[in-house]
Amino acid sequence: MFLRYVLGVRGRFSKYIVRGLVVHVAFRELVHSLKRVLYRDCVRCGVELLEALKREGHAVFSRVFEDPIYSSVDAREVETLFWEVWRRGMTIYSGAFDRYIRNANVDVKYLDSIVRMVVPLDVEFRIDGSRLGLSNVRVDALLFPCIPVEIKVGEGVKPELALAGYALALESVIRRPVNYGIVVNVEFRSDLSLSWRVKTVHIDDDLRLEFLHERDKRADIVDKKIDPGVAPSCPTTCPYYDYCHGRVSEEKRASRERKAQERPSKKLKVRVLKK
Secondary structure, three states: OHHHHHOOOOOOOOHHHHHHHHHHHHHHHHHHHHHHHHHHHOOOOHHHHHHHHHHHHHHHHHHHOOOHHHOOOOHHHHHHHHHHHHHHHHHHHHHHHHHHHHHHOOOOOOHHHHHHHHOOEEEEEEEOOHHHOEOOEEEEEEEOOOEEEEEEEOOOOOHHHHHHHHHHHHHHHHOOOOOEEEEEEEEEOOOOOEEEEEEEEEOOHHHHHHHHHHHHHHHHHHHOOOOOOOOOOOOOOOOOHHHHOOOOOHHHHHHHHHHHHHOOOOOOOEOOOOO
């Protein structure tokens, strides 16, 4: 918070961060494509859905991953990670389609029912967090009917805190308790295959209070320009690692700090922090 919003330091877009971005974007595009295919193509079985998603996958990869933002990672690595996510999703959702059609004896013309039951989530769901002093609240996925899902790639902010923030924002809008969330931990193996671990989180009052305390602390850091200092331990994958650990010249750092002190303080609506 201090480096980004007070000193205006831009984080390093490391290889590890780009990998995580590929996973998130691939998942988002998979869900969008799946819903589009189900509504548009009126597929009749899982095999047809699988083939349609394969075609969609090639089109999505060509369209989305030409962006220069992915250039810090080898193109073959980006493609491998993308297809790891996409193929896993194709298998899961085509199987879910077959099971639902068979077990519920549903005609393929009932598209809304099929889409809701086969893919019961919305990705990158925006929530109005203004009642909590939050801005830009965007949950990785919202599972039907109202369960926030956090996809966690690597180390960083405690994902349970993010879920508590999403729950509080949702509760302020729907006026109903949101007591559970899901964390999906994604880890990279040496061959770039992915390990997925799903954890259900009980969002109790203690977790809510911890989030609110963290929100207030971060708002104070920006409003009062409080330098919290370097963390006792921080991962080398952090986008600000070079700045904090002396790989940026002292002269450049001193210049940033002087400019920050000269700027007037301003209130900041704290975001639910992501990876």
